[in-house]
Amino acid sequence: MEVQQRVVPVAINRCVSRRVEETYRYTDLVPVTTPRKETLTFYTCVAREVPYTYTVNVPVLKPETHTETFYTCVARQIPYSYTENVPVTTWQKQTETFFTCVARQVPYTYTEMVPVTVSQKRTETFYKCVARQVPYTYTEMVPVTTPQKRTETFYTCVPTPVAEQVTCCRLVPQTVTDPCTGCVCVVCRPVTETRTVTRTVLRPVAQTREVTINVTSWKPQQRTVTCTVYENVPQTREVSVPVTTWQPRQRTATRTAYGNVPQTREVSVPVTTWQAQKRKGTRTVYENVPQTRQVTVNVCHYEPRQRTASQTVYETVPRTREVTYNVTTFKPVERTGKRTRVVYEMVPETINVTQYDCVSVPYQTTIKVPVPCAPAMSSAAWACP
DSSP: OOOEEEEEEEEEEEEEEEEEEEEEEEEEEEHHHEEEEEEEEEEEEEEEEEEEEEEEEEEEEEEEEEEEEEEEEEEEEEEEEEEEEEEEEEEEEEEEEEEEEEEHHHHEEEEEEEEEEEEEEEEEEEEEEEEEEEEEEEEEEEEEEEEEEEEEEEEEEEEEEEEEEEEEEEEEEEEEEEEOOOOOEEEEEEEEEEHHHHHHHEEEEEEEEEEOOOOEEEEEEEEEEEEEEEEEEEEEEEEEEEEEEEEEEEEEEEEEEEEEEEEEEEEEEEEEEEEEEEEEEEEEEEEEEEEEEEEEEEEEEEEEEEEEEEEEEEEEEEEEEEEEEEEEEEEEEEEEEEEEEEEEEEEEEEEEEEEEEEOOOOOOOOOOOOOOOOSSOOOOTTOOO
């Protein structure tokens, strides 16, 4: 066998896409607002008086007789002995030393500062205020206003359409067969799709214009004025001033000095001593003697009494009122739109394909086939070649 190559035309189908614009119908849910009246129940707090009974403990005084023990103070005389110290005064002679104040004259010397006033001439400096005119120059900034042209940028809002992808939901009718009854019915099922919506957006656009504005600048100008300047001019003069000095002078004087001179004398002084003496006396002792007596006291105890009063109870009472509010419902509205979809088609096409075939080629060859010998013949006649 040998392999042979050949070109064979083959018909194939090629998928080609194309855009098709079609008109479709969809259901748009439009909100519809309708006023609805309903009866609203609300609760109001109402106060009312409710009587109630309560128990009060009332104090009650009840006289009771008790035996009480009290103590009486009783006085009685008791004799006792005691020792008393009695003062005894005796006169004794003693020698005492006393001091006598004696005055005597004592001379002393002291230094006294005596003021001495002398007239002296001195030169003093004083200042005299002198006024003089002095010119001076200063710079003054003068405002100068000049009109200038400038370019300013302002923004203008330009409406621009903008396309956006909006996801909306529409109801698509579908035929559904009930598996139990076999009835065919149409059911609207929501389908979410994306559509292109164009909205207008105001975008700021920059523009320029030339305006004239007043610009104020400061221009320096030289000014010259005369001002009065006051100066202190030093001057001298001779004056006579009294000068007082202190000069020491020696003085002599006498002063009285007092001194204590000791002297002795004999005096009689009373001397008191204490002597112990035995005494007897009586003292009064007070004792508390217990006694009993019958007394009547008021005992207070509490008895329960029933009272009736009223209290304010607040209750929530339901009330109704009619209110009107807006109810928004969505109403399906059939709309028509255009959309572009991609359609894929199969286009027949013939192409050349190289094909390889295995072909059987005849050829000749010699083979040897074994042949069996006959048994009835002699070996010489039927000898195998």
